[in-house]
Amino acid sequence: MKHLSARLLVIAVLGVVLASSGCVYDNTDLVVTENVCVNFDQTITTGSFSTFVVCDQFKEALLSKLDENNKTLDDVKSIHMVSGTFKTMTVTGKKHDWLITADVSIGRRDDPNAGYTDGPEPFVSFQNQSLQALKGAPTDAQLNADGVDVVNRALEALLNGEDPRLVLVVDNETVTPTPSVSDPMDFKLLTCVKFQAIIEMSDPN
16 A cells, blocks of 8 residues: 655655744745645444544635735646644543544545545554544544645645645544444544645745
């Protein structure tokens, strides 16, 4: 499988460590960093399930960053995804943890009444992942290159004025112990995609 480490991807693409403010200056360019996050909020009573969540805030997030710097889409030189993180916000059980084995795919589907226009492609996999272990600081995920490519193509579409809508689909194979009506698996999982845009800051005049 083609996996990309989120940290390695940052190094390979930028070759810099970003300041905590999310912005660094390099000559006449400004590199801005933003997270777009969605929640999987589920109550599960079976060991095998499929669920999805829509992520459609990319355009709003990018335009907000551009507005902060008095720039427009025409000033964006490039844009790309640099990492993906997962964090358990809440998880309940009868004094036990939950171990999940699941595949997460991602695809572009701007019209919810139509089919996918890109993907879905594998994004990340979990093997006996403890939900309790995902609490605390966001956990960097080892991302599949095919899924990252779907995100990057959607980000590039922003520069053409499009408003991409991405769908993350979780296909869960097993949960240990097996949830039931009397012992449901209640959890909220925060998933974030971090992207960076390089903005031309020089005055063409």
